[in-house]
Amino acid sequence: MTTYTSSRSRRPPAHASWDVRPHAAPRKRRRRRLRRQLPYILLAPAVLLEIAIHVVPMLVGVWMSLLELTQFHIQDWSTAPFVGLANYTATLNLSTEAGRALFHSFWLTVLYTTLSVGISWLFGMSAAVFLQRPFRGRALLRTLFLTPYALPVYAAVITWGFLFQRDTGLVNHVLVDQLGLAGGAGGDRPFWLIGENSFLALLTVSVWRTWPFAFLCIMAGLQNVPTDMYEAAAIDGAGFWWRLRSVTLPSLRPINQVLLLVLFLWTFNDFNTPYVLFGRSAPPEADLISIHIYDSSFSTWDFGTGSAMSVALLLFLLLVTAVYLIVTNRRRHHA
Amino acid sequence: MPTRRQFAALAGAALLAGCGYMRTESDGRTITYWASNQGSSLEFDKQTLQPELAKFEQRTGIRVRLEVVPWSDLLNRLLAAATSGKGPDVVNIGNTWSASLQATNALVSFDDAAMTKVGGRDRFVPAALAATGAPGKPPTALPLYSLSYALYYNKQMFADAGVARPPATWEDLVVVGKRLTRDKQWGLAIEGANPSENAHHAFTFSQQYGGEWFDDSGKPTFDTSANVKAIKRYIDLMAVDKIVNPSNAEYAKNESQSDFANRKAAMLLWQAAGSAFRAQGMSPEEYGVAPVPFLAQPPAGSRKVNSMVAGINIAVFRRSQNLDGAMQFVKFMTSDEEQVILNGTYGSLPSVKAAAADPAFQAPEQKVLSEVLNATAAPLPQVPAESQFETLVGSTMKELFAAAANDKPVTEDSVRSRLRAAEQRMRG
Numbered sequence: 001m002t003t004y005t006s007s008r009s010r011r012p013p014a015h016a017s018w019d020v021r022p023h024a025a026p027r028k029r030r031r032r033r034l035r036r037q038l039p040y041i042l043l044a045p046a047v048l049l050e051i052a053i054h055v056v057p058m059l060v061g062v063w064m065s066l067l068e069l070t071q072f073h074i075q076d077w078s079t080a081p082f083v084g085l086a087n088y089t090a091t092l093n094l095s096t097e098a099g100r101a102l103f104h105s106f107w108l109t110v111l112y113t114t115l116s117v118g119i120s121w122l123f124g125m126s127a128a129v130f131l132q133r134p135f136r137g138r139a140l141l142r143t144l145f146l147t148p149y150a151l152p153v154y155a156a157v158i159t160w161g162f163l164f165q166r167d168t169g170l171v172n173h174v175l176v177d178q179l180g181l182a183g184g185a186g187g188d189r190p191f192w193l194i195g196e197n198s199f200l201a202l203l204t205v206s207v208w209r210t211w212p213f214a215f216l217c218i219m220a221g222l223q224n225v226p227t228d229m230y231e232a233a234a235i236d237g238a239g240f241w242w243r244l245r246s247v248t249l250p251s252l253r254p255i256n257q258v259l260l261l262v263l264f265l266w267t268f269n270d271f272n273t274p275y276v277l278f279g280r281s282a283p284p285e286a287d288l289i290s291i292h293i294y295d296s297s298f299s300t301w302d303f304g305t306g307s308a309m310s311v312a313l314l315l316f317l318l319l320v321t322a323v324y325l326i327v328t329n330r331r332r333h334h335a
Numbered sequence: 336m337p338t339r340r341q342f343a344a345l346a347g348a349a350l351l352a353g354c355g356y357m358r359t360e361s362d363g364r365t366i367t368y369w370a371s372n373q374g375s376s377l378e379f380d381k382q383t384l385q386p387e388l389a390k391f392e393q394r395t396g397i398r399v400r401l402e403v404v405p406w407s408d409l410l411n412r413l414l415a416a417a418t419s420g421k422g423p424d425v426v427n428i429g430n431t432w433s434a435s436l437q438a439t440n441a442l443v444s445f446d447d448a449a450m451t452k453v454g455g456r457d458r459f460v461p462a463a464l465a466a467t468g469a470p471g472k473p474p475t476a477l478p479l480y481s482l483s484y485a486l487y488y489n490k491q492m493f494a495d496a497g498v499a500r501p502p503a504t505w506e507d508l509v510v511v512g513k514r515l516t517r518d519k520q521w522g523l524a525i526e527g528a529n530p531s532e533n534a535h536h537a538f539t540f541s542q543q544y545g546g547e548w549f550d551d552s553g554k555p556t557f558d559t560s561a562n563v564k565a566i567k568r569y570i571d572l573m574a575v576d577k578i579v580n581p582s583n584a585e586y587a588k589n590e591s592q593s594d595f596a597n598r599k600a601a602m603l604l605w606q607a608a609g610s611a612f613r614a615q616g617m618s619p620e621e622y623g624v625a626p627v628p629f630l631a632q633p634p635a636g637s638r639k640v641n642s643m644v645a646g647i648n649i650a651v652f653r654r655s656q657n658l659d660g661a662m663q664f665v666k667f668m669t670s671d672e673e674q675v676i677l678n679g680t681y682g683s684l685p686s687v688k689a690a691a692a693d694p695a696f697q698a699p700e701q702k703v704l705s706e707v708l709n710a711t712a713a714p715l716p717q718v719p720a721e722s723q724f725e726t727l728v729g730s731t732m733k734e735l736f737a738a739a740a741n742d743k744p745v746t747e748d749s750v751r752s753r754l755r756a757a758e759q760r761m762r763g
Contacts (some may be wrong), residue, residue: 097759
């Protein structure tokens with residue numbers, strides 16, 4: 001990273017600052033001080049808001065996680081007993097039911113995130129590559145692909161909820177009634193919103209919502225790949241896959257690096273999709289960590305435990321992010 | 336940022352309240368009232384309540400700012416208000432939350448002095464007053480609308496199947512249900528994915544099997560054999576008796592009500608469903624109302640209970656800037672006159688004795704509901720952990736229905752182990 005002003009290069013030679021006019025010195029010094037402070041002054045509102053909106057609630061969350069903050073104390077937090085790390089030992093303890101449920105939810109979320117990000121990236125990448133060359137109807141397709149990203153989350157997921165209903169949903173209508181794919185002769189239609197399929201339903205909605213963003217980013221990235229590189233590759237006799245491997249993917253590396261990280265964090269923390277799709281209690285097969293933490297705090301009125309889970313999750317995500325950035329940056333330096 | 340959403344949810348209850356709901360001016364002339372959603376829509380409720388609030392303003396000079404809060408948001412909003420001390424002056428609460436909210440100490444308790452202000456204890460229907468907080472403590476809220484469960488049945492379908500009268504025992508209900516289940520029609524509709532609805536039935540069945548969900552000290556006793564049998568009896572209506580459409584396992588948005596109103600199911604267990612049926616085009620002549628069945632051979636310890644004391648209570652926030660105005664408003668809402676008007680509109684029962692005698696509540700549906708409420712209804716456990724019970728046991732039953740719907744066996748052992756797991760998730 002480079003800083004905004006490299007003051008050294010702009011500073012005049014030392015002897016020039018000692019002007020013959022004696023009153024010029026303070027003005028110049030003032031101007032120099034202002035120039036040095038300007039970035040901080042401009043950044044100050046953003047920093048203050050960042051502290052107020054992100055950092056303070058996080059610190060409050062950390063503090064809450066050290067308290068036994070149940071319904072008996074929520075009105076006056078100062079009465080909540082300080083329990084140290086007891087909330088952490090209780091929730092992260094695999095020998096208790098609560099601990100097992102949390103770890104189940106954690107691994108489920110890891111699986112969900114991996115699959116959702118992987119599939120979304122693959123879809124986005126494929127669509128962007130195939131829409132790279134101009135053809136009739138390209139603009140229309142691009143717009144169409146971006147629709148899920150433009151729709152309001154709630155309206156879209158509620159609609160998916162209707163589609164997935166067992167008796168009246170469109171999914172079963174197509175799969176069972178028209179294609180005859182699922183369900184036996186006895187009219188056994190599959191459930192999508194409860195039981196094992198609920199994970200699949202959740203994943204479908206998540207990919208549907210996420211991939212347009214991947215598509216958008218990769219499409220933007222592809223605009224910056226010089227066409228002469230493709231021409232050079234074509235002259236060398238490179239086919240589609242060869243060009244993809246040696247021109248497209250390396251050129252997109254900086255984009256992909258950020259894109260995958262952002263998608264990972266968004267998907268891991270996704271609350272809206274499961275909450276709107278499943279309502280108050282998600283089936284155990286689709287009990288994502290964000291829903292699990294919400295349930296553990298709001299349904300049971302135990303905000304200390306919920307905060308402890310949140311802080312543990314925050315630490316995990318920070319760790320993943322740090323490792324990811326270190327590894328990818330090192331690779332880039334080596335490259 | 337990473338866990339922004341969680342933190343917004345967890346730490347943010349106070350912030351939310353701080354940003355979103357500014358405190359009312361404390362000029363003594365205004366109060367804020369959060370009403371629960373009682374009618375077919377939030378708009379319907381606003382139109383029902385607004386003329387009454389205008390009447391109140393005319394009489395007292397106190398203006399009431401009304402907000403009708405959907406049930407899905409009400410408890411979280413109340414928690415945020417309790418946490419921040421900012422919010423409404425008067426609120427409606429589900430009466431099953433009374434003891435839980437009482438424990439937060441955010442609501443005014445109606446001790447003798449406060450009770451006198453609203454006309455005294457004796458004005459209220461005793462059953463309704465039993466669901467206003469922990470036993471032995473002054474009520475934390477007053478009953479506003481009272482309800483109980485009843486068995487609704489489709490008269491035409493019963494006649495077509497040659498069934499003369501509604502079943503009075505569960506055994507009967509199964510026999511009748513099997514006769515009514517044919518083609519695309521099912522014997523009974525159930526709201527299987529709604530934790531609260533499930534928990535209400537868990538309570539009633541448990542009472543009939545002689546069980547309790549909490550002991551006297553308020554500790555959970557989920558996995559007793561009476562509770563296991565009770566839950567299994569309810570799930571078996573779908574799993575074994577097959578009189579419930581497996582699809583009901585995913586119902587959580589009142590789809591079972593629609594199924595009954597649209598003649599897809601012949602029976603439904605619900606609280607004061609008449610106005611909802613009317614909204615869906617089913618007239619009162621088409622259905623009959625009977626008390627919820629009992630067991631034919633009740634085991635030892637069984638209680639003659641076939642409904643929870645359902646209903647809505649009205650409460651005052653302790654940190655209200657206009658406590659006097661708030662109490663006047665509670666007095667107004669629980670007055671005989673308003674009780675007749677509001678309960679008459681919503682199809683619920685008055686919670687004061689004088690209004691209960693009004694002819695408006697002598698329709699067949701209200702008569703049954705009232706008999707049940709006064710004779711065979713019991714309040715859900717009035718303990719601080721009650722809302723945890725509803726969530727945990729209700730969700731466990733949702734999972735059991737999901738298993739039954741997917742043709743997986745539901746045994747006493749599987750019920751017991753799930754109830755045990757739910758109990759272990761309660762915080763001691």
